[in-house]
Amino acid sequence: MLPAYIRIHDAIKHDIDQGIWKIGSRLPSERDLSDSFDVSRMTLRQAITLLVDEGILERRVGSGTYVASQRVRDKMRGTTSFTEIIKSQGKEPSSQLISYKRCYPNDKEIRHLEITPKSYIIRMERVRYADDIPVVYEVTSVPEKLIRPFKREEVTEHFFQTLTNHGYIIGKSQQTISADIADKKLASYLAIEEGHAMLALTQTSYLEDGRPFEFVRSKYVAGRFEFYLENK
Missing domain, CATH: 1.10.10.10 (Winged helix-like DNA-binding domain superfamily/Winged helix DNA-binding domain)
Structure with missing residues (x-):
C-alpha cells in the first residue's frame, strides 16, 4: 500500500x-x-x-x-538543449548517467542518424533533473566518429556546448510528441508511481549543414514539464 x-x-x-x-x-x-x-x-x-x-x-x-502558474516549459521553436531550457527558467540542471556504451545502431538509429548498420554509435541513458527533481529519462544516440575527439564528460554533461566550442553550428531539429505511461523502470528512475502519465518525445537534431548529430528518445514526467507552441 x-x-x-x-x-x-x-x-x-x-x-x-x-x-x-x-x-x-x-x-x-x-x-x-x-x-x-x-x-x-x-x-x-x-x-x-x-x-x-x-x-x-x-x-x-x-x-x-x-x-502554480508555471511548470518547467519548453517553447518548441528551434533546437535547444535540456540544460539551456532549465537554466532559462532559473533552475539548476543536473544529470545522472545510467549507461554509456559504444555499439552498433538499431534500425531507428540508422534511419534517424543516416548512418550504415556497421557505423558505431554512442548510446547513453540519463535521468535529467531540475533543482534536483527528476524531470526526464532519456536515451541519446550520437555517431561515434563525430564525438571521438571529445572527452566522455563533454558528451554526457554539456554536449551542445561542446559541439559549439569545437566550431560546429547547431541547426534545426525534428520532434514528435505522444502520450505514454510510466512502467516499473521509469517509475523507479523518476520517483513516480507506475502508470503515471508521461510525455514521450522523439527528437532528431541536425548541424547547420544538414547532418543529423543526435537522436533522442525522452520520457518526461507529466506535471513537471510541459511543451508549448508559439507562432509569430
Missing part, C-alpha cells in the same frame, strides 16, 4: 489535472485539507511539500498555497 502522503499527493494532483482547482487558485488551509483527508497535518504537509517541489503548487508567504 502506498504511504498516505503519496495518496494525498496523487489525489490533489488529479483534482488539479481535472480542473477542479484552477491555475492560480488558492488551496484550502492545511487544517481543512488534513481534516478532509483524515490525516495529521504533518502527513498533509509532506504531500504539499512534494507537490511544491514538483512545481505543481507554490507557497506564498503570508497568503497560502496556490496552484
Whole structure:
C-alpha cells in the first residue's frame, strides 16, 4: 500500500489535472485539507511539500498555497538543449548517467542518424533533473566518429556546448510528441508511481549543414514539464 502522503499527493494532483482547482487558485488551509483527508497535518504537509517541489503548487508567504502558474516549459521553436531550457527558467540542471556504451545502431538509429548498420554509435541513458527533481529519462544516440575527439564528460554533461566550442553550428531539429505511461523502470528512475502519465518525445537534431548529430528518445514526467507552441 502506498504511504498516505503519496495518496494525498496523487489525489490533489488529479483534482488539479481535472480542473477542479484552477491555475492560480488558492488551496484550502492545511487544517481543512488534513481534516478532509483524515490525516495529521504533518502527513498533509509532506504531500504539499512534494507537490511544491514538483512545481505543481507554490507557497506564498503570508497568503497560502496556490496552484502554480508555471511548470518547467519548453517553447518548441528551434533546437535547444535540456540544460539551456532549465537554466532559462532559473533552475539548476543536473544529470545522472545510467549507461554509456559504444555499439552498433538499431534500425531507428540508422534511419534517424543516416548512418550504415556497421557505423558505431554512442548510446547513453540519463535521468535529467531540475533543482534536483527528476524531470526526464532519456536515451541519446550520437555517431561515434563525430564525438571521438571529445572527452566522455563533454558528451554526457554539456554536449551542445561542446559541439559549439569545437566550431560546429547547431541547426534545426525534428520532434514528435505522444502520450505514454510510466512502467516499473521509469517509475523507479523518476520517483513516480507506475502508470503515471508521461510525455514521450522523439527528437532528431541536425548541424547547420544538414547532418543529423543526435537522436533522442525522452520520457518526461507529466506535471513537471510541459511543451508549448508559439507562432509569430
